[in-house]
Amino acid sequence: MKVFINKIIPERGYRMLEEAGIAYTVWKEKPILDRGQAIQFCKGHDAFLSAGQAGLDADFFEQCKHLKVVALHSVGFDGVDIEAATARGIPVGNTPNVLNKATAETALLLMLTVARRALYHHKRIKKGEWGIAKPTEGLGFDLAGKTLGIVGLGRIGAELAAICTRSWGMKILYHNRSSNKRAEEAYGATKVSFDELLEQSDVVSVHTALTEETRGMFGMEQFKKMKSSAIFINTARGGVHQEEELIAALDQKIIWGAGIDVTNPEPMEANNPLLDMDNAVVFPHIGSATKETRDEMTRCAVENIIAGLKGKEIPYPVNPEVYQTR
Ligand SMILES: NC(=O)c1ccc[n+]([C@@H]2O[C@H](COP(=O)([O-])OP(=O)(O)OC[C@H]3O[C@@H](n4cnc5c(N)ncnc54)[C@H](O)[C@@H]3O)[C@@H](O)[C@H]2O)c1
Numbered sequence: 001m002k003v004f005i006n007k008i009i010p011e012r013g014y015r016m017l018e019e020a021g022i023a024y025t026v027w028k029e030k031p032i033l034d035r036g037q038a039i040q041f042c043k044g045h046d047a048f049l050s051a052g053q054a055g056l057d058a059d060f061f062e063q064c065k066h067l068k069v070v071a072l073h074s075v076g077f078d079g080v081d082i083e084a085a086t087a088r089g090i091p092v093g094n095t096p097n098v099l100n101k102a103t104a105e106t107a108l109l110l111m112l113t114v115a116r117r118a119l120y121h122h123k124r125i126k127k128g129e130w131g132i133a134k135p136t137e138g139l140g141f142d143l144a145g146k147t148l149g150i151v152g153l154g155r156i157g158a159e160l161a162a163i164c165t166r167s168w169g170m171k172i173l174y175h176n177r178s179s180n181k182r183a184e185e186a187y188g189a190t191k192v193s194f195d196e197l198l199e200q201s202d203v204v205s206v207h208t209a210l211t212e213e214t215r216g217m218f219g220m221e222q223f224k225k226m227k228s229s230a231i232f233i234n235t236a237r238g239g240v241h242q243e244e245e246l247i248a249a250l251d252q253k254i255i256w257g258a259g260i261d262v263t264n265p266e267p268m269e270a271n272n273p274l275l276d277m278d279n280a281v282v283f284p285h286i287g288s289a290t291k292e293t294r295d296e297m298t299r300c301a302v303e304n305i306i307a308g309l310k311g312k313e314i315p316y317p318v319n320p321e322v323y324q325t326r
Pocket residue numbers: 075076077096097099103151152153154155156157175176177178207208209210211213214235236237261262285286287288289
């Protein structure tokens with residue numbers, strides 16, 4: 001039994017595989033593999049541990065229908081044709097929950113950085129402009145006591161609600177497909193329509209998956225509904241916002257600021273106007289990038305591989321229905 005791993009993973013993963021007696025091949029080179037190369041490697045292996053491999057479409061699963069399991073090194077599975085995998089009896093696994101705290105912390109870091117204009121002040125020092133001349137200059141705003149609107153109150157959204165209510169006394173509004181009664185009870189979160197959330201929030205933070213329904217959900221029409229003093233935060237997927245319209249909304253001061261960990265497309269070009277704007281902060285998709293979290297994500301992914309190769313149900317399936325159709 002052999003697994004193909006398309007990027008270097010934390011050491012813990014290799015140890016787990018060795019203890020389970022599973023051989024592995026790791027692609028350690030740059031550039032990262034293209035889709036065709038990934039398929040060629042998968043053809044010589046029984047399982048695939050995939051960190052952000054693009055193009056896991058119906059054709060991929062057709063060409064690689066011998067795979068016993070595909071383990072994603074992420075919780076998000078947009079870009080993976082789950083129906084096609086299920087149709088060929090291939091379980092696909094992800095890494096839920098273990099990255100909730102790191103990703104919610106990233107959203108909070110973006111909120112604080114934008115609200116307190118941290119990058120703007122940092123850049124001013126570099127330009128030799130240390131002093132703030134007047135008490136009215138260079139001001140940000142308090143997050144404490146403000147209203148946070150969470151779009152997609154699932155695992156990560158709930159973690160952000162927990163941090164922001166406990167430590168900052170923020171009021172939580174949310175927009176979701178279904179009610180999250182637990183979050184309503186635990187954090188006093190109130191379910192509202194998408195428009196109400198946009199109109200009433202001081203910070204709007206996105207935590208939905210990227211689906212056909214959420215793609216492009218934030219454009220000029222939505223930014224215009226937000227308060228001109230509000231901040232837009234996206235740690236979900238870049239495809240949820242329309243980047244040109246976000247740039248225009250920031251440029252025209254339709255909203256006050258934005259912090260994004262995910263861009264559209266990724267990677268972002270180095271000459272993107274967002275990188276020069278004083279009211280925008282961009283991170284290169286580092287939501288889950290802590291040592292502890294990446295270790296845990298690796299554990300989940302490798303547990304999925306080991307179970308899949310041993311013919312057992314994988315512990316973190318995206319398509320549990322595969323076990324009914326098999
Ligand atoms: N920046 C990063 O590094 C990073 C890290 C982890 C996760 N993510 C992204 O965050 C997403 C969320 O992760 P999660 O574990 O919290 O997922 P989750 O499934 O627990 O939560 C997503 C929530 O969005 C809601 N939702 C779905 N469609 C919606 C719609 N049209 N309108 C409103 N709400 C909708 C769902 O009901 C659910 O409550 C992932 O899919 C991934 O894309 C990014």
